[in-house]
Amino acid sequence: MSGWEIFTWISVIILGFGSIIVFILFLKDVPELLKKSEKEPS
Amino acid sequence: MYSLATIDYIIIVIYLFMMVGVGIWFSKRHSNFDDYFLAGRSLTTPILITTLISTYYGIDVLFGDSQLAFTDGVVAWFGYARPTYAFFLIAAFLLANRLKKEDFRSLPEILDKYYGKKARYIGALASFIYSLPALSLYGFGMLGNVIMGWPPFVGMLILGGIALVYTLTGGFWAVALTDSIQFVMMCVVLAIAVPFAFNIIGGFDTMIEVLPIAYFESMGDLSIWLIIIYASTGLTILVEPTFYQRIFAAKSYKNVRNALVIGIFIWGSYDWVVTILAMAAKAGAIQGIIQANVAPDASLLTIMVVALPAGVLGLFMAGVLSTEMSTLDSYCLVAGGNVAYDFYKPALKPDAGDDELIQKTRWGVGLSWILGFIMAISFDQMLGLWVFMASILISSVLVPILGGLFFPKFHKPLAGQLSAGLGLASTIILNMYIMIQGTFVVAEETYVLHMGSLEIFQEYLMYLTVPISFMGYMLGIIFGKEKRS
Numbered sequence A: 001m002s003g004w005e006i007f008t009w010i011s012v013i014i015l016g017f018g019s020i021i022v023f024i025l026f027l028k029d030v031p032e033l034l035k036k037s038e039k040e041p042s
Numbered sequence B: 001m002y003s004l005a006t007i008d009y010i011i012i013v014i015y016l017f018m019m020v021g022v023g024i025w026f027s028k029r030h031s032n033f034d035d036y037f038l039a040g041r042s043l044t045t046p047i048l049i050t051t052l053i054s055t056y057y058g059i060d061v062l063f064g065d066s067q068l069a070f071t072d073g074v075v076a077w078f079g080y081a082r083p084t085y086a087f088f089l090i091a092a093f094l095l096a097n098r099l100k101k102e103d104f105r106s107l108p109e110i111l112d113k114y115y116g117k118k119a120r121y122i123g124a125l126a127s128f129i130y131s132l133p134a135l136s137l138y139g140f141g142m143l144g145n146v147i148m149g150w151p152p153f154v155g156m157l158i159l160g161g162i163a164l165v166y167t168l169t170g171g172f173w174a175v176a177l178t179d180s181i182q183f184v185m186m187c188v189v190l191a192i193a194v195p196f197a198f199n200i201i202g203g204f205d206t207m208i209e210v211l212p213i214a215y216f217e218s219m220g221d222l223s224i225w226l227i228i229i230y231a232s233t234g235l236t237i238l239v240e241p242t243f244y245q246r247i248f249a250a251k252s253y254k255n256v257r258n259a260l261v262i263g264i265f266i267w268g269s270y271d272w273v274v275t276i277l278a279m280a281a282k283a284g285a286i287q288g289i290i291q292a293n294v295a296p297d298a299s300l301l302t303i304m305v306v307a308l309p310a311g312v313l314g315l316f317m318a319g320v321l322s323t324e325m326s327t328l329d330s331y332c333l334v335a336g337g338n339v340a341y342d343f344y345k346p347a348l349k350p351d352a353g354d355d356e357l358i359q360k361t362r363w364g365v366g367l368s369w370i371l372g373f374i375m376a377i378s379f380d381q382m383l384g385l386w387v388f389m390a391s392i393l394i395s396s397v398l399v400p401i402l403g404g405l406f407f408p409k410f411h412k413p414l415a416g417q418l419s420a421g422l423g424l425a426s427t428i429i430l431n432m433y434i435m436i437q438g439t440f441v442v443a444e445e446t447y448v449l450h451m452g453s454l455e456i457f458q459e460y461l462m463y464l465t466v467p468i469s470f471m472g473y474m475l476g477i478i479f480g481k482e483k484r485s
Helices: A003-037 B006-025 B033-041 B045-056 B059-072 B075-081 B083-101 B107-115 B117-131 B134-148 B152-201 B204-210 B224-239 B241-249 B253-287 B296-307 B312-348 B354-378 B382-406 B413-437 B458-479
Strands: B439-441 B446-451 B454-457
Touching: A003 B045, A003 B152, A003 B204, A003 B253, B006 B134, B006 B152, B006 B312, B033 B152, B033 B241, B033 B312, B033 B354, B045 B152, B045 B241, B045 B253, B045 B312, B059 B075, B059 B134, B059 B253, B059 B296, B059 B312, B075 B083, B075 B224, B075 B253, B083 B224, B083 B241, B083 B253, B083 B382, B107 B117, B107 B312, B107 B382, B107 B413, B117 B241, B117 B312, B117 B382, B117 B413, B134 B152, B134 B312, B134 B354, B134 B382, B152 B204, B152 B241, B152 B253, B152 B296, B152 B312, B152 B354, B204 B253, B224 B241, B224 B382, B224 B458, B241 B312, B253 B296, B296 B312, B312 B354, B382 B413, B382 B446, B382 B458, B413 B446, B413 B458, B446 B458, B454 B458
Parallel strands: none
Antiparallel strands: B439 B446, B446 B454
């Protein structure tokens, strides 16, 4: 496997799995974020 | 138009309904302007990553990077994409902390603090023009035509209209949450596409054999001047209004810093994958897998239509739509804020309450969308328009903003006014001149003005307008008086 191909697969892993990990962490924060977004009517 | 399977259309429609649904779910009364415009300043690192990445990357990156990679190879990443990462680092370590220390809500407000209201109004105008969604809407027209067979203005109305609806109703909460869904779609579908693309062209080694050697030279045959120009487009990051909005909306400086640093790895990977997919398309064109005369900016979509199975292609198309929706919603909201918070409140109604500010922001969002729509259906050469809009912000606010943040001694109103005003005026005048008097050279994909033996490319104008802005700044420092507190 060439260096270009190795770099490509590393990028695919970072992009694919990295984005899923970030999204999962975002979902964990959602309940807290939604609590902050609940406001009394003005 | 590409022919898609029924399942692909079903997936695209479900995605569109989902975006509207999220926006409407957040359609509620916001108790104050900070809540509507800055999500209550409570964004944590994960959501900052998702909204920063999905906002900053639109189809101009997806198709622009792929176009360059299709014609020139890896230089699209090394020479064009990579220099911008340095600016993300500068933003993370030098800029974000200073911005977060103050209680700003918008980029033009920074100019007000350091130079007074007149500088703010000029900055607001530059930011508003920069944020008009003309390119996004044009892109939606193209995507609607390619994916659904709609006439371009129908694609603009429907696809652009969906993003408008949830932005108007839900404000920054809707923008940030839809951005997060759009982020994971954009990234995952692109990652999934790679093995399919390699499979159809016969593997990575085949790509190396088939493509010219120059495709694997990191700087290609780009001239040093062009490399400098491409690198300097990264300067927009330092005065990018959507970046600033996210910095203001962050829970803390550390959240922003971490988001930008982690984001660099995802940005870099995204750019590299787009580059490789476009090179795979070139290999496919050479092998006759796709038509040899495919337009470079259509190459990515074309290879995906051929390589991806039904269902996965629908996800990919939804991912492409995500890429652009996440950009349009953010810029429209910033433009709305420019109208309400940076002009209406300080100039016309200083005692405007939060409800009124939110209402005026919505008007501003709608106004920016309409103006963007008019521009998208009126201009023939969108590339020329893109260069003009991209340069307007750098040319008018880069010098006074960075001067204000890093040189407190130079907070003289005249410096900010002249710097912003001369930068804005020179950008408008020179760009209009070259677009009227010059000719659009298809091979160079830019407007060119011939003056004797001299050829002036539209992209080079920034090398005039930024120094003009700097000269205005220096004149203001020399002749101006201190700002009265």
